[in-house]
Each structure stands twice: as structure tokens, then as C-alpha cells.
Amino acid sequence: MSTIKRSKNKSRRFSDEQIKSLETMFDSESRPELRLKMNLANKLGLQPRQVGIWFQNKRARSKSKHIENEYAMLKTKFDGLSSQFDTLRKENQTMLIQLKRLRNMAGQKDDEVQDNYQDPMKTATSAKPEILRAHNNELFVPSCYDAGKTVDYMEETDFLNVADVAQDSLTSPDNGCSFDSCTFLDNPGCCSHWWDL
């Protein structure tokens, strides 16, 4: 870009009155046609080109402000969901600890009664599928981990692993489910399985 021409065209800031008129016009029409620009320029004692440039710059400012607002809104939304997730995760951990205690108690009683009984839990967990990160780094939970039917076959630690991996996905900036409106908030295919935890 040239640095020569500027010295000839010293920029003067527009007066409050000029700005007010331009703002008013912008509110009703952000892309006025040439005729309107000419009229406005005439009325304000400006060159039509100056009016055109003002509208162009104003559109740019308006756009960046809009993006800023949208970002703030999404961030608020994200923070809320994140703390909600954290609460649920802690609740889940507490319940799993409780479950483990109950299982231990139940196991002791079983030992007394059935010495040679083969625990179905062991059979199931020896063949249990791994929780994987599939392509695009998305958390992949095999179907046998779906809520309801097969929860009994999961070890407590697996629950926690799922929670940890999901938490990583939520907070880490360099993974597939990073914080942005597309992947996190708008795309139900990306992260919806977190809520099944």
C-alpha cells in the first residue's frame, strides 16, 4: 500500500452531527444505493466517496462487534455447560464409590456360600471392548457401553475413564471437539454421547 498519497489528503474526523446522520442512515440501510449516498453527502457537506467509505468501515466495525458478542455469548454457554458437566462427573464418582462398596460387601457374602462359583463379571470384563478414540479424535464408546442394558458389565474404572476422556475432549484445545459453535454447541453428532455418561 502506498504511503505517499496520505500526506495530501489529511483526514479530518467527521463532526458529531455528521456521524449522527450517518449512524441514523446506517440503522435503516447498511448498504445504501448510490443515490442515497449522494443525497446524504450533499446534506452533510461531504464527498460521496467519503460517505461510501464511511459505510464500508462502519459495516466492518459492525461485523467485528457482532462476532465479539457472539463469542462472549458462546463462551458463557460453554462455561455453564462445563460446570454442569463437572458437577455430574463428581456425582457419578461418588455413586461409583458407593457401588464398589456395595459390591465388595456382596462379594464377601458370596465367598462364604459359593467357593467355586465363576463370577460372570470376570468373564464379561475379560472380553470387554476398549474405549477408543476413533478417527477425528472423537470419543468412541462401543455399543455395549450404552446406558441401561449392559452397564452391569462395566468396571467402575471404566466409568471413570469415560468421564476422563470426555473431560479431556471438552477442555483440550487441540482435539476434534474443541470449543467452537460448530463442533461443540451446534453439531449434535460430535459430542452428544457425553451426556449419556
Next chain:
DNA sequence: TTGTGTTTTATTGCCTCC
């Protein structure tokens, strides 16, 4: 007063549409 950061006006180059 002055150094520095921010805002505003203006230019340039590229792109799209008719």
C-alpha cells in the same frame, strides 16, 4: 509532555455480479 494503545478515515487489491 510524551510514549503507547485505540479509533477513525482512507487506500489498495482482489473478488463477485451483472
Next chain:
DNA sequence: GGAGGCAATAAAACACAA
């Protein structure tokens, strides 16, 4: 191919702390 829009940028004007 010309008109108009947009992104990137320059430079003047302004705000403000030290």
C-alpha cells in the same frame, strides 16, 4: 469490463497513564 463490496492495512487523530 466496470461497479461495488470486502479484507487488510496505513496513517492521522485521539485518549490516557506515567
